[in-house]
Amino acid sequence: MKIFITGASSGIGEALALHYASPDTVLGLVARREHVLHGLADRLPGTTACYPLDVADADALSRAAADFIARHGAPDVVVASAGVSVGTLSEHAEDVAALRRVMDINVHGMAATFSPFIPAMRAARRGRLVGIASVAGIRGLPGAEAYSASKAAAIAYLESLRLEMRGSGVRVVTICPGYIATPMTAINPYRMPFLMPADEAARRFARIIARGDSYAVVPWQMGVVAKFLRLLPNPLYDRLFAKAPRKPRGLPL
DSSP states (O other): OEEEEESTTSHHHHHHHHHHOOTTOEEEEEESOHHHHHHHHHHOOSEEEEEEOOTTOHHHHHHHHHHHHHHHOSOSEEEEOOOOOOBBOTTSTTHHHHHHHHHIIIIIHHHHHHGGGHHHHHHHTOOEEEEEOOGGGTSOOTTBHHHHHHHHHHHHHHHHHHHHHTTTTOEEEEEEEOOEESHHHHTOOSOOTTOEEHHHHHHHHHHHHHHTOSEEEESHHHHHHHHHHHHSOHHHHHHHHTTOOOOOBOOOO
16 A cells, blocks of 8 residues: 655644555655654655655655655555644734644645546546545634635645546545544643544544545534534524634744
């Protein structure tokens, strides 16, 4: 099996790399922190190709994809897991830069991850393009304009891509995690319902990917919550969430 994963140096991406690694697996791993990425690769069995780059750099991703395909052929699974989250408030001019950076990584980076692999996967008439979105994209959260907007855009992008790939043999899988125990959620100064360990999340994601499900929320309880919130009329939703706890503001790392 050949799998290409972005955001592989920590969090969900790392958990998926650890889950999929085996003597018979070829992994292509992408992350910005080169020393961490190579440290992970040294711990994994099988064949591992490391690509230290920023997913906002579409040219670098294109070169990485070309190298992976030249060495190993079309991947079976491409997972766009790279993502950042930071509190933003649009009333602060400096937060506009943070919003742009979040969108560049979480949305543009996802498209740039998939694009160079699609021709080879179409030709092979198989494979999975997997986008890691979030339940935060289902309704906007206070203090999270950038993150909620990026994940809402990711969900819509993946739906469009799924329609484009229909009949090609390549399936598009949208996964919307709730709270997963990762460095991203570790800084949240509030209680996180249904918090799930990253290794358990990776196991569940892998089952969803293997089935080729078009859309899934993990854990399922967050899916129920998300559907309920989607149905709430705006005045009631606003009263319930206007004072909700918020992630600290800052610039994405």
